[in-house]
Amino acid sequence: MANLIRRSARIPSLIGQCSRVSSLQHQQLRGYAEAVGISFSMASPNKVFFKDETIKQVNVPTINGVFGILPQHVPTLAVLQPGVVSVVVNDSETKNIFASSGSLTVNPDGSVHILAEEACELSDLDVNEAREGMTKAQHARDAAVEATDKAEFQIEVDAYEAILKSVETKS
């Protein structure tokens, strides 16, 4: 009798185990097609571009290379390189934003945050201003004596290159 009571006490935990197994199978069956999307936020100190909006994909230029993020991406931290962050909102709409630098966070819950030091729409960039800035930065780099100054102007030159590339590919 005591044995029977002990066994019956285990039933709820057995049921619990079964339901856990079935939910695990359900998760494994789920593919990208069923995933709802990414909760995406992107901001710079002076402007918010996206706030918890649901999107399909985002491509981000980081200092380790450009990578695309789909729903349920593995949690990641990265720092940005100057370049175009392209946000695939849905099948018919893609937004391109130029970000100077900043950080990218893919959280454990699948949400994605981008904080940029300076970011703007591609249409806000001016080719002539960028060309002029690049020439100035190149001259400053060549005239610099200290290694740190040289490196700093080289960073600017690289940034101008990225700006020009993004503006030229757009048009």
Added chain:
Amino acid sequence: MSSYAWRQVGLTYIQYSNACARAVRNSLKPELKVDAMKRGNSIIKATRWEEGKPVQGKYSSAQYIEYCRFHILCEYFIPLSHHLLQNVTI
């Protein structure tokens, strides 16, 4: 790779980020550039208060930060070290 040259001379990512942001601000269309340039320069705004009134033009932000540092040092760390020294028995 040239993109890591800055790291080899001892620059940090913050400095890298600043330089990139400067380039982007400088490449904006002229009408947007005016406002953008303003926000690039000021990171901290400090106002010194004396007897309940803000005192302006006495210190620049950088000088004020130095002043704060000095006071934190004088009012906190130096008494702390005195306190510690008094309680140490050699």
